[in-house]
Amino acid sequence: MEVGKVPTDILKEVIFKNIQHKRSEVLVRPNIGEDCAVVDFGENVCVMSTDPITGAVKDIGSLSIHISCNDIASNGVEPIGVMMTILAPIGTTKEDLSYVMQEANRAAASINVEIIGGHSEITDAVNRMVITTTAIGKQKKAAMVTSKGAQVGDHVIMTKHAGLEGTAxxxxxxxxxxxxxxxxxxxxxxxxxxxxISVVKEGVLAGTVGVNSMHDVTEGGILGALWELAEASQVGIEVYEDKIPIASETLKICAELSIDPLRLISSGVMVMAASKEKAQVLLETFKEHAIEATMIGKITKEEKVILKGTTKNPLEAPKTDELYKVI
Structure with a gap:
């Protein structure tokens, strides 16, 4: 297999197929495009997500906090705490660990999250530092938002601009x-x-307004995330490529390195599907809070396609992220 996420067909055949024991308290289980697990606690639910940082060297302390908390925000809920596991290579210094933890602390404070535990060790199993974080949030059961709720006719909105994290x-x-x-x-x-990089603010706002589906954009870029959102909901999607915002800095860097900004890791970007009426309210709400947001597509019955001018092409499942071609 290539570097990056395990391909979706192997996830289904090898990973999901071997998760067989079920408990009634689990409301949301592993699925393509699903960001979080959700566990029933009566009136409330516990929302959890875990992610590693493997594609970056600098800023990994900050990134490790934001990527897992972004997943929690994709359920429309504010994260409460984060657990961190740090695997550091032989030769890591006290100063290295201190720098990472200072970064993580600043990131956590910026979104009102507490680092509540974890594990750290020096090991020859890695040749550079790997951080895995698990974020936890609490939500009213009636307010649950998942990736799989998109409805035919929904408008698709993205925040910020494609390739954000990868560019950084x-x-x-x-x-x-x-x-x-x-x-x-x-x-x-x-x-x-x-x-x-954080999408907590827009995720919570979208949860308040009311959306049918949300998914934060990570490996595979904006096109990969849109495919995953449609796949999770078992619907089609029509994406308007010309409407996807891309910063000039991203365009210049991607052109220099011959990589595709639309398939570049994009933590910091959220995609969401909402009814026409709710979508308009959402765009106005984001504008009031100075959050960039753009309507880039709509949910359809079956086909997953991307339109560029008069050209229509299939929207394909995410493959190895463009970041791994250069990092």
């Missing part, structure tokens, strides 16, 4: 290489995208 990672980790062809100001702006 590449600008930070490949700065010396990029500097030969791209102005320093562009690189610095791209590194600044790391400050936009």
């Amino acid at each position: 990672i590449i600008a930070a980790d490949l700065e010396d290489q990029l500097r030969k062809a791209i102005p320093q100001e562009v690189i610095d702006n791209a590194k600044g995208f790391a400050k936009k």
Whole structure:
């Protein structure tokens, strides 16, 4: 298999097929495109998600907090706590660990989340630091939002701009290489995208307004996330490529490295499906809170397609993220 997420067909055949024992308290289980597990606690539910950081070197303390909390936000709920597991290679110093934890603490404080536990060790099983975080949130059962609720006729909205996280990672980790062809100001702006990684604010707002489905955009980029949202809901989707916002910094960096910004890891971006009426309210709400948001498609009955001008092509399942071609 290639670097990156395990392909969806293997997930179904090998991973999901071997998760057989079920408990009645579990309301949302593993599925393609589903961000969180949800467990019944009576009037409330416990929302949980876990994710590793493997594609970045710099800023991993901050990224590790945001990626799991973003998953919780995709259920329309505010995360409460995060547990961290740090696997560090031999040679890691006290200062290295201190830097990562200071980063993580700042990120957690910025979204009002507490680091509530975890594990840390030095091991020869890794050749660079790997951090896995598990985020936890609490929600009223009646307010649950999942990835699989999209309805035919829904409008599809995305926040911010495609390739956000990948652009920030590449600008930070490949700065010396990029500097030969791209102005320093562009690189610095791209590194600044790391400050936009959290989607907690828009996730909670969308949960308040009311949406049928939400999914945060990670490996596979915006096109991968849209495919996953449709697949989770067992519906079709029509994506308008020309309407997908891409920052000029992302376009310049991706052109220089010959990678596709639409299939570049994009934590910091949320996609959501909502009725026509709710979608309009959502766009207005985001505007009031200074959150970039764009209507980029609609939910259909069966076909997953992407339109560019008059050209219609199949929207394919996510493959290896473009980040791994250069990092």
